């Protein structure tokens with residue numbers, strides 16, 4: 001760790017009670033094998049993987065049971081060997097209380113691995129490496145579960161200045177990264193070395209909040225070793241001031257490099273990319289050991305007799321895991337994540353998934369219900385602590401009044417829902433709830449509008465198709481009556497002539513569109529061509545845009561005729 | 564099911580904010596009592612009781628939970644500020660009517676806590692000084708701090724001549740800027756020993772007390788530095804400039820800063836969050852604007868002090884100022900150009 005590293009400040013932030021000691025007293029324990037594993041197929045941002053197994057099939061540990069759906073998706077694996085007893089809808093670990101498709105596995109107790117093989121990423125193309133990581137199911141383990149292969153992309157410059165590893169772990173109660181860094185620093189740093197090579201990054205900065213001296217010490221040693229081996233000083237462990245949300249990717253990038261990546265832009269365009277330390281560990285395991293992502297470290301803390309970190313197989317029910325820590329009798333809720341941003345769970349039967357960094361057991365005593373909401377007194381405390389430099393009370397005002405356009409003008413979508421504003425508000429206004437509400441309303445409206453647009457385009461396209469079919473019928477009839485095959489061939493040849501009639505234009509457009517589509521599909525199989533792939537939403541938007549462009553393209557000649 | 568993170572909150576409340584504001588007023592009040600007698604305490608009590616009663620009635624009429632809102636302390640802050648800006652020997656009904664105007668009209672008719680576009684205490688002051696200019700201008704001189712005649716002035720038949728005097732600010736304004744004026748600043752201030760040297764004898768200590776309270780509010784992060792600094796600095800620069808230009812006709816900065824309600828305004832009135840600006844730059848403009856208008860009204864206007872009018876005028880402009888001073892959000896400041 002270098003004392004010379006210059007740090008930057010981010011605006012705002014708060015210092016809540018950290019409550020991290022209880023779960024760091026004991027080392028990581030391996031959670032016992034549960035009687036059954038319920039593995040949701042959809043565990044990352046992006047497309048939902050297709051099930052690759054059916055009830056009754058035998059699976060091995062690490063066997064792929066869900067295949068990535070396109071490039072913006074990530075595979076799912078069996079966490080142990082056993083028998084698939086069902087592929088069915090089960091309750092998901094999400095506040096909405098919705099169910100989704102899960103593979104239910106009954107472990108056979110042998111815990112038998114598939115054949116594992118290290119991946120020679122040095123001799124592979126970047127695209128192959130990304131495919132490998134996608135199929136190994138590696139996603140961001142800081143909680144956002146963004147497919148990592150999409151981020152292992154140096155962007156339009158082909159190389160990066162800085163690879164940032166996020167070990168800040170700023171949320172209270174959560175210590176899974178802390179203990180991982182203490183106990184498995186070397187593997188994390190090895191992961192960083194691999195990522196650095198893939199990204200051609202100049203240097204690696206590992207940011208850790210200064211309330212984790214043990215983790216910093218362990219990572220320092222590992223980084224020094226790696227630097228020694230490589231003969232340079234590219235990897236540096238940086239202790240950053242403890243202040244929530246220093247572990248937000250954008251905040252950490254800002255603290256370490258001074259760069260502010262604006263909302264909706266790619267950090268790679270600014271020469272930076274940020275990964276969680278847990279993700280670095282998963283990448284190491286996948287590439288160096290050939291092990292897909294089937295487990296993670298989970299902190300169990302809060303209203304329990306013995307808080308601790310466990311290495312947990314995905315699909316283990318939260319109930320089984322919590323039982324190891326003896327929740328106290330007055331426990332009344334389970335939160336996945338920390339107290340600032342965590343999600344309330346719909347019950348204890350839900351499984352541990354890739355996004356589960358912490359299971360926080362709550363009680364009325366630990367998290368008392370807030371006193372009644374008072375009117376906003378415009379004290380500005382919320383603005384003082386907002387790490388996105390927003391004016392939360394203005395957004396609140398307009399969200400509450402349902403003047404969503406105005407809320408957006410005040411940059412509602414720059415809000416990272418960190419909860420700092422609600423945390424300090426003396427009027428106890430659940431500000432973040434209002435933002436979530438406003439965002440979902442705006443999304444819903446946009447989807448509606450989109451649907452209306454698509455419907456209109458569909459209608460236009462149908463008109464076009466009917467017209468075309470009529471003409472084709474006429475052409476066929478003409479071909480039959482006039483003469484045999486040669487004439488038809490001549491007609492076909494005619495169709496390719498430059499002086500095309502509108503309907504032939506349409507045909508050509510169709511062909512072009514089909515080729516476009518084929519090309520797009522090819523791109524999905526060969527991710528090298530998607531070098532500039534943006535975050536997931538943008539990718540989805542692009543796909544939708546492409547589809548709509550196709551339809552528009554097809555409809556164009558027809559429309560022109562109408563004019 | 565609702566997701567309502569964050570699940571734990573900082574132990575802060577409107578009540579604790581308001582209580583600390585009241586606490587911060589205490590040093591100023593102590594100096595006030597020391598120099599001008601206990602009448603001010605009577606006024607504060609009168610204003611507080613009126614404010615709480617009016618607040619309770621209004622909350623009840625508006626169908627709000629009375630006890631919850633009554634406990635927030637905001638009515639008390641308004642009441643204390645009214646008592647501290649009114650003459651301590653004002654007749655009791657003047658204070659009561661002022662408080663009623665603030666709580667009933669300026670606060671609740673506009674929607675209650677957090678909704679009032681105008682500073683309630685300043686609404687009360689402005690209304691009363693327009694309606695009863697002479698009553699609002701009768702201030703006790705130092706040395707007339709016996710409680711009995713003061714109580715008499717507040718509650719009984721008024722025989723004021725024995726205990727009142729023009730405030731130095733008022734004396735200066737009438738003497739210097741009325742057409743027939745021949746006087747000079749030094750002449751007016753020197754004419755009466757009780758005017759003191761800085762901002763009127765005794766008042767400079769009260770102002771010092773407010774300043775102390777203001778520092779406490781800053782330290783508690785209840786207010787930010789922007790408004791007090793902008794307000795005081797503007798007053799300082801503008802009065803300093805004019806007194807350099809003609810010291811005989813314009814009072815100097817130390818006088819302007821330590822007289823009347825300047826300190827009280829800087830830390831307790833201008834900083835009212837509900838009716839003021841909220842963005843950092845907006846706060847600077849807002850407070851500087853108030854200081855500028857205050858000086859103009861003090862110097863050329865028809866009323867003894869201009870702070871109330873200045874505050875109300877800037878209250879009108881506050882939303883607009885806020886709109887044009889939105890700070891840039893994360894990533895849009897000194898945006899590093901994306902590499903070519």
Ligand code: SF4
Pocket residue numbers: 375376377378379380381382383392393396421424425426427428429431
């Ligand atoms: S912290 Fe709460 S009361 Fe203060 S301005 Fe923000 S929303 Fe309003």
Ligand code: SF4
Pocket residue numbers: 382385386387388389390392414415416417418419420421422431432
């Ligand atoms: S939740 Fe949003 S508005 Fe509130 S502090 Fe965080 S980023 Fe700012």
